[in-house]
Amino acid sequence: MNFEIAELVAVAPEITLLSLACVVLLVDLFICDSCRIVTWLLTLGSLLVTAAVVAMGMGGESQILFSGSIVRDAMGDVLKIAILLITTMVFLYSKEYQQERGLYRGEYFVLGLFGVLGMMILVSTHSFLTLYLGLELMSLSMYAMVALQRDSARASEAAMKYFVLGALASGMLLYGISMIYGATGTLNVGEVANAIQLQSGDQDLNLVLVFGLVFMVSGIAFKLGAVPFHMWVPDVYHGAPTSVTLYIGSAPKIAAFAMVMRLLVDGLGGLVVDWQPMLIILALLSMAFGNVIAIAQTNLKRMLAYSGISHIGFLLLGVLSGTEAGFESAMFYAITYALTSAGGFGMILLMSHRGFEAEEISDYKGLAKKSPWFALMMLILMFSMAGVPPTVGFYAKLAVLQQVISVDLVWLAVAAVFFSIIGAYYYLRVIKTIYFDMPDEDAVASPQFGLDPAGLTLSANALVVLVLGLFPGQLMMICQSAIG
Amino acid sequence: MTSVLFYLFSAILLFAAFRVISAKSAVHAAIFLILAFVTTSAIWLLLEAEFLAITLVLVYVGAVMVLFLFVVMMLDMNMEPLREGFTRYLPAGILVAATIVFEMGIVLGGRYFSSENFPAPVPHGSDYSNTKELGEQLYTTHLFSFEVAAAILLIAIVAAIGLTFRRRVESKKQDIPHQHRVDRNDRVRMLDIREESVS
The missing domain is CATH 1.20.120.1200 (NADH-ubiquinone/plastoquinone oxidoreductase chain 6, subunit NuoJ)
Structure with a gap:
């Protein structure tokens, strides 16, 4: 039993967020409905303070703490800051939407904060046990957030589907973990890697390991939303209130990327020849199905859901290359995708108002005439998702493709480009609707540029996407130093 | 035995x-x-x-x-x-279950999990307390996981209350301070009724 105060300092961000979330929970109990803005401000404050605490503790050697439960390293710190900042944006976007729909309640903020805590634990996990607990903390908060709109049958259905399928995925992941535990006798990620290294070549052991690996990859694919484990994604994205869709569709993707890294690369890196083909299949199917089915969607939320599936395929391309540079490109992709996705759903939030969800693509007809500024922002975001230069989406795709080619999987890169071109169609269709279609006569008023938080956040978000596309070097360098 | x-x-x-x-x-x-x-x-x-x-x-x-x-x-x-459709889904269910049982059989019945590789554990003496051992593990090695589990329980409470609690309008709950602050004018209305002449 050895315990040092230094260990507590290293997990200061998690402790800070947990305490602040409890403060938000308690403060919200005692304030009246009209001063709910206090909860909102406190939530934003908690996220920013936690981000500052992470930033202060950055640098130095990576440390493994609490008897190997968690690890604090450069990758974890960078991903945590990205998660915290993107979630701050999510709350900035969703204030007005929540107010108009009776969802502006303390539970939403508390669940959101605890979800972020789960993501942070997931990012810094160094043991299968903490990984599972972090994953459940994140997922439970998200199930509840989807269901918060109780009077909506669609939201309840989405929450139910999400919950049941999510529980199934957790079960598969756990079964895989139990197999790996049976084969290596430890839950610690580092020790698992050592055990695999030592016993490589043992056929009997390998059978057990690969059997566990299959279940683990299935569980991960479920959480990522990769085809063929993607069934829940469109229904949940569509059924949940848009503010919750925004939450689910952005920061958790970064956490899921971290989960892939910790499990497959840090833990089961010795089995790369076994998981590489599995990820190739997942990536190919995700890019193919995601992009092709998205073409048929008339609902913007569903379209973005399928687009999200195809982006997960691209993200997996970076991981499956199995090189350090590949992981860097995948990390870059995860962060920039979360940013772009936040912008896309943020636009829906901004456009919608009381009694009008702005979900259909046709709702955006002639937006360029009514509010040229936001139309331009949407143009940047759609270009970024499609991968059109000079936005960041182009650079992210380029970086991933370079790594795929560098490990001699040229055919895979060609397929990825082919499906991206198919995908470009539906992103450009949104732009065409905005710029070249005539607005309907009875169209409702669209947002004008003002000083409201959502509008400012969207402008900042889209401009960051553009600036990162012009100068990707800085973020790429951060990713390089984080993985290297 | x-x-x-x-x-x-x-x-x-x-x-x-x-x-x-x-x-x-x-x-x-x-x-x-x-x-x-x-x-x-x-x-x-x-x-x-x-x-x-x-x-x-x-x-x-x-x-x-x-x-x-x-x-x-x-x-x-x-x-x-x-239970509707039970017989309709039964064949597919049996097929999937049989496949999984077969696969698990190959892995678990394989040589790796044979009894030579995993000898039976030696039983502990009567003075051994596994409750104490468990507690010590929980608060030392698994301290971090233990705390995270606590956070999950808290979230479960918040979610359950958030999803089911509904302030009911017809609720008959007493508001004691409100009742104490009542004064006569809230309850009794004095009417000025003029006498009418009885004819």
Whole structure:
């Protein structure tokens, strides 16, 4: 039993967020409905303070703490800051939407904060046990957030589907973990890697390991939303209130990327020849199905859901290359995708108002005439998702493709480009609707540029996407130093 | 002797688990689930996991299942719609289940999990307390995980209250301070009624 105060300092961000979330929970109990803005401000404050605490503790050697439960390293710190900042944006976007729909309640903020805590634990996990607990903390908060709109049958259905399928995925992941535990006798990620290294070549052991690996990859694919484990994604994205869709569709993707890294690369890196083909299949199917089915969607939320599936395929391309540079490109992709996705759903939030969800693509007809500024922002975001230069989406795709080619999987890169071109169609269709279609006569008023938080956040978000596309070097360098 | 008991309890457990999913009424299913829990705890006792065995009975049988039975009886569920299409899905279900059992058989029956690789553990003496051991593990090695589990429980409470609590308008709850602040004018209205001449 050895315990040092230094260990507590290293997990200061998690402790800070947990305490602040409890403060938000308690403060919200005692304030009246009209001063709910206090909860909102406190939530934003908690996220920013936690981000500052992470930033202060950055640098130095990576440390493994609490008897190997968690690890604090450069990758974890960078991903945590990205998660915290993107979630701050999510709350900035969703204030007005929540107010108009009776969802502006303390539970939403508390669940959101605890979800972020789960993501942070997931990012810094160094043991299968903490990984599972972090994953459940994140997922439970998200199930509840989807269901918060109780009077909506669609939201309840989405929450139910999400919950049941999510529980199934957790079960598969756990079964895989139990197999790996049976084969290596430890839950610690580092020790698992050592055990695999030592016993490589043992056929009997390998059978057990690969059997566990299959279940683990299935569980991960479920959480990522990769085809063929993607069934829940469109229904949940569509059924949940848009503010919750925004939450689910952005920061958790970064956490899921971290989960892939910790499990497959840090833990089961010795089995790369076994998981590489599995990820190739997942990536190919995700890019193919995601992009092709998205073409048929008339609902913007569903379209973005399928687009999200195809982006997960691209993200997996970076991981499956199995090189350090590949992981860097995948990390870059995860962060920039979360940013772009936040912008896309943020636009829906901004456009919608009381009694009008702005979900259909046709709702955006002639937006360029009514509010040229936001139309331009949407143009940047759609270009970024499609991968059109000079936005960041182009650079992210380029970086991933370079790594795929560098490990001699040229055919895979060609397929990825082919499906991206198919995908470009539906992103450009949104732009065409905005710029070249005539607005309907009875169209409702669209947002004008003002000083409201959502509008400012969207402008900042889209401009960051553009600036990162012009100068990707800085973020790429951060990713390089984080993985290297 | 131990292995006879083990096979006896295992047989009861399998039977109970099967009846949980095949019982016609939900109440019967819940009671068979209790039987499954009790026999599991008996098997755990054979494995010398006394604390876990007692906890299983106390927590699951004593608290969770009682609440569960209560809810099942209150809800008066109609199980018929849930069983619709059972025969239609049965072949596909059996196929999937058989495949998984076959695959698990290959892996678990393989040479790696043979009894030479995993010798039986040496039983501990009577002065060995696995409750103490468990507590020590929980608060030292697994301290971080323990705290995260606490956060999950907190979130479960918040989510459950957030999803079900509804301020009811027709609620007859007393508001004591409000009642104390009442004064006469709220309750009694003085009317000025003029006398009418009786004719």
